[in-house]
Amino acid sequence: MSNYDYIIVGAGASGLLLGYHLGTDPFFKNKSILLLDKSTKQQNDRTWCFWEKGEGPFDHILYKTWPKIHFAGEAIDITPEIEPYRYKMLRGIDFYEYYLTQIDRYPNVDFVNDSIATIQDSGQQIVVVGEKNTYNGRQLFDSRFNYNTIREQSKYPILQQHFLGWFVKTDQSVFSPDAATFMDFSIPQQGNTRFMYVLPFSATEALVEYTLFSETPLEKSAYEMAIREYLSTKLGVREYTITETEQGNIPMTCHDFSKDNTDQLLRIGIAGGWAKASTGYTFYNSVKKVPQLVAHIKKGRPLKTFNPKTRFWFYDLLLLDILHKHNQLGSGIFESLFKRRKPQLIFKFLDEETTLLEDLYIMAAPRPWPFIKALTGRLV
Numbered sequence: 454m455s456n457y458d459y460i461i462v463g464a465g466a467s468g469l470l471l472g473y474h475l476g477t478d479p480f481f482k483n484k485s486i487l488l489l490d491k492s493t494k495q496q497n498d499r500t501w502c503f504w505e506k507g508e509g510p511f512d513h514i515l516y517k518t519w520p521k522i523h524f525a526g527e528a529i530d531i532t533p534e535i536e537p538y539r540y541k542m543l544r545g546i547d548f549y550e551y552y553l554t555q556i557d558r559y560p561n562v563d564f565v566n567d568s569i570a571t572i573q574d575s576g577q578q579i580v581v582v583g584e585k586n587t588y589n590g591r592q593l594f595d596s597r598f599n600y601n602t603i604r605e606q607s608k609y610p611i612l613q614q615h616f617l618g619w620f621v622k623t624d625q626s627v628f629s630p631d632a633a634t635f636m637d638f639s640i641p642q643q644g645n646t647r648f649m650y651v652l653p654f655s656a657t658e659a660l661v662e663y664t665l666f667s668e669t670p671l672e673k674s675a676y677e678m679a680i681r682e683y684l685s686t687k688l689g690v691r692e693y694t695i696t697e698t699e700q701g702n703i704p705m706t707c708h709d710f711s712k713d714n715t716d717q718l719l720r721i722g723i724a725g726g727w728a729k730a731s732t733g734y735t736f737y738n739s740v741k742k743v744p745q746l747v748a749h750i751k752k753g754r755p756l757k758t759f760n761p762k763t764r765f766w767f768y769d770l771l772l773l774d775i776l777h778k779h780n781q782l783g784s785g786i787f788e789s790l791f792k793r794r795k796p797q798l799i800f801k802f803l804d805e806e807t808t809l810l811e812d813l814y815i816m817a818a819p820r821p822w823p824f825i826k827a828l829t830g831r832l833v
């Protein structure tokens with residue numbers, strides 16, 4: 454049995470960020486920290502994109518940034534500048550490599566490759582049982598996520614941001630490398646909220662992703678067919694090579710993730726409800742939450758009191774209630790938003806940094822009826 458002050462299960466986005474912040478903070482110099490993962494994190498298993506004002510902590514490991522975004526729909530096709538923001542892309546592998554190297558330098562942080570089967574919380578200490586070893590911790594942060602844990606309730610709808618993407622290389626110049634296609638709804642909606650997401654790396658290389666905000670994932674062939682169709686009819690590309698693929702499935706829900714937390718055990722990352730329920734964006738949320746969590750730990754507060762709900766949780770809930778009952782309304786809602794409001798304000802709202810007045814201004818952009826109905830549904 455190995456003993457630690459803090460154990461982090463999962464060395465993905467949230468786990469590595471937490472391990473790094475604990476390791477770098479002199480407050481934890483005499484504390485022992487264990488980071489566990491079933492994977493050695495040597496694969497490029499995802500790309501993260503986020504918007505950020507000016508320079509940021511990942512700039513030296515970014516793959517690409519864009520000064521503009523492209524948004525399109527039935528009656529809109531715009532490519533605005535997003536200054537002072539930039540849309541930034543970070544490859545999973547570059548993040549894992551950099552943060553694991555940093556963590557390796559901290560004498561009080563161990564990274565161990567082990568698959569965790571069970572976690573027992575006796576109230577006094579936490580016992581983590583892995584395939585290779587058993588670990589004992591005073592506090593535990595768990596980033597393993599399992600959809601079954603959120604399906605046990607029916608109070609909050611569960612949608613998914615599900616997608617499949619192809620990294621393509623073309624012979625002709627077809628992409629505009631200075632604008633990332635944030636959402637292109639000008640594709641058949643088939644009763645859902647469906648859009649294309651395109652990250653152009655050069656005039657001849659891009660990640661083209663078919664994305665849905667809906668309840669159930671599609672067959673792989675349906676995503677592939679949609680990408681093929683988009684490449685040929687929208688972009689006029691028939692000859693291309695697929696160099697890599699990426700697939701994902703992010704929960705979109707207002708489920709109360711905190712209910713299984715205790716004084717010494719906290720779920721983090723997607724498992725802790727850090728994915729923005731209305732968009733699925735999680736990475737930058739984790740970047741912001743981790744320093745807050747470290748401050749919380751330093752104050753010696755019970756872990757379960759971290760991360761209270763805000764009014765933005767309720768706004769997300771209204772949107773999810775609408776998309777759950779009337780999934781086809783998504784394109785119209787996002788289109789009205791981008792037609793009538795500046796992308797900078799939309800980013801600020803999605804970052805949960807707007808004032809109440811700005812919230813009202815944003816929420817007045819789409820047709821009000823679905824929101825009024827969703828609101829009354831929640832209040833009565």
Ligand SMILES: Cc1cc2nc3c(=O)[nH]c(=O)nc-3n(C[C@H](O)[C@H](O)[C@H](O)COP(=O)(O)OP(=O)(O)OC[C@H]3O[C@@H](n4cnc5c(N)ncnc54)[C@H](O)[C@@H]3O)c2cc1C
Pocket residue numbers: 462463464465466467468489490491492498499500501502503567568569570596597598699700701702703721722723724733734735736737
């Ligand atoms: C393909 C893809 C693309 C995405 N793109 C974006 C994006 O552009 N922007 C954005 O904001 N969000 C994006 N997301 C969503 C989100 O940011 C990522 O899923 C992010 O990695 C979530 O961080 P996390 O720490 O919650 O989980 P993860 O990063 O998945 O980390 C969990 C870790 O736990 C480990 N683990 C799981 N089970 C066990 C076990 N039993 N024992 C030990 N270890 C275990 C896993 O190996 C993994 O390393 C994307 C997700 C995917 C899948």
